[in-house]
Amino acid sequence: MSMKFEFPETCSEGAACGCAESDARPVAVAPAPTDVEHATVNVDPVEVGRRWFLKASAAFTTTILAPGVTLMAFGEADSAHAKPADQPVSAKQRWGLLIDAGKCEQGCKACVTACNEENGIATPKNLATDAQWIRTLQVKNPENGSTFQMPFMCQHCSEPPCVDVCPTGASFRRADGIVLVDRHICIGCRYCMMACPYKARSFVHEPLHDQKPEVPRGKGCVESCTMCVHRVDEGGTPACVEACAKTGNAAMIFGDLHDPNSEIAKRIATYRTTRVRADLGTDPGVFYQNI
Amino acid sequence: MAVAFLATVLASVVVVPPVVAEPPQPAKGRGDKCVMPTDWMRRNHMKGLIHHRREAVHEGIRTPTFDLNGCIDCHQVKGDDGKPVKISSPKHFCRTCHDYAGVRLDCFECHASRPEQKTETTTGQLERSPHHHTGLPGHGGEGDVAALNRYLEGAGK
Amino acid sequence: MMARITFQKLDDHSSFFWGLLAIHAVVIALGLGAFLYMEHHGHIVTGMNNAIVWGTPHVFAVFLIVAASGALNVASISSVFNNLAYKPFARLSGILAISLLIGGLMVLVLDLGRPERLTVAMTTYNFKSIFAWNIYLYTGFVVIVAAYLFTMMDRSMSKSGAATKTMGWFAFVWRLALTTGTGSIFGFLVAREAYDTALMAPLFIAASFLYGLAFTVLVLLTVCRETRTNLMSEEMIEKFRGLMIIFALSVLYFTAVKHLTSLYAAEHHGVEAFILWNGGIYTASFWLGHVLIGNVLPIVILAFLAGENKVLTGRTGIAISSVLALVGGLAFMYVTIIGGQAYPLDLLPGMEVESSFLDGVVASYTPTLPEVLLGIAGVSVAMLVTGLALKVMPFLPRAAQPE
């Protein structure tokens, strides 16, 4: 009886578990929606309804010019993606974001605040050394003086330079497109930060305390936006997207780029989108409109 | 049976040094059973954690059995202020044994050493985490051993 | 045919020798203290930040690693290119190469965010990473040069010379790969405009020749003093003088080519202007440090001011030039490594960008004492290892060959 509790021999390594990789497992199949309430939790339906109505009526006039887009950022695409906890993520999905800079309200920092709160990141005091997973870029076109604001974070490249250069393999791209740092393996060499074309990463310069249970972070390692992987794995949306929707601006949507029926894929198929520094060939998973 | 006995003897030799001070009394978890038999946990909890860590971080497999947050939640020890203590307290579940055995652990440089405090701002997150802290097979009574074996067999393939 | 070369250990210890070793030991102790301090408080106590992620330690580390491969030159010239005049110094050049590499690697490792995980770095590899490749190149270098030294020093092997020659070739090729690899650490960073050129590798190779030779010459002059004998004949000084001029000229040449080709591409105008014209400390490091002190002055001194019947003796001239070349080398690393990071990334070409993460502005960086100490400790480690090696094994030739 007790034999059965022994771990298989292959699984006794220290740094990297030697257990058989996911190839031996059944391929994850897209499960039926199990827990629809995930998607809308945290959001007061009445409040959202009201804002949505206001926003929708405001947007109605523009809708005539640019028709066909619903403003509900979280809703259908997201509620269906919760996978069984014991199944590995699969390449059938590629999580991505679509950000409409045209809807991003000047001065709004809801996404940044939500990210900090969700991930236990202190509001940055030292702007040069404190971690910032997401920030808003203030952009100005020097030719005509026009300005706009856009949220900016790890672009979750599918050809990520950070992963290519990392000597230990701590930086990796999950099968579903989310780029992460395995901080158990990261030695803190910062080569990934040199390599990232988007300045998306932060190095933890000081000892940390009181981290969130779902978001371990610590001194001496590099970190960046995780696309709220702990929420996504449970069928949720990233905190920034949720917060943006709550403001009524709904400038960000999250979803599966590979699912042609998802809101995000439909929009990308319909409108002109841009990816930042697409010329570098990194194939980012974050798309922008109106930049 | 013999193997089990041998394992127990070995475990006791390893875990309990002769004479010395009182053996540690780590806090009991909630519920009547741990996710694994106590003997097994004494010797192998780190294997379970490392295995889980690899799968959770790289593949998004977030089964509750060896989720560190599950251990931390179930085995929380309340301090004088009525809140669960952090790793800085010698009463912390992990520390009672690790101090005794003189094995340094650095998990909590990064990981939270106590369950999230239920405050206004975090209710959303707590609501949103249905898999954690509740659905542990160890607390489900029947079927847990079967679930564990499935888990381990799956891991071995 | 030259007379048989005999070798010696340093066994007659002057207080000068002990004094030097003691100074290096103290610097190393300070460096280790700095490391513990940084390790305890985190990198917040350095000047490094999320924009300048590699700072002074990397300036020293890369400098030492580059110099290490260059220090092997003298040995290569003697075994690979069969130039007997250099043979007496081949052993010294080998051991110096190993020491410099050790010094550089130590700095690199002690600057890691999680240095205690070094075992992870050595057991978990990402084969796509040029950085991981470098780990092989570095360990391989130490092993190969050690084997090369063995073929030189083992009586039976050195007699035929065939083994030495083979290993010499091998070490020579390896050192080129090593410097190429080090240069490529930067060359591979497509996003950083300052490094976005294939000329990084040849520039680093040329620089390695210069710094390696400068270290070799300085160590030789120091041990001349210690052994109170003249290890370098005037003829040898002349040869080193010629070599150093050529190396400095080639560094200048590749520097010029790199910046000219970069200027040719319009997208790089910003970063070129930054380095060459309005980058403050970085512009100064480039023109004053790298170009003037590191290359032009040594060339002027060696070509026009030093030698027979000139202002300076050849010996003094080459000593001064070596020091200048090394100072210039540090300046070169500073512009390359730190200047290259200070210039902001171009997130949205054609637009002006600002943010709380300091996008769009030149990053500021002020080195702090601990990181400088750690860097200097790397140099001291290299020198201490060399000094002790010279004491325990016969790496040094006996007095200079008669002319």
Ligand code: SF4
């Ligand atoms: S944006 Fe930077 S950190 Fe994120 S995946 Fe791309 S290269 Fe890596």
Ligand code: SF4
């Ligand atoms: S800092 Fe960590 S994640 Fe980044 S390259 Fe180094 S080991 Fe990889």
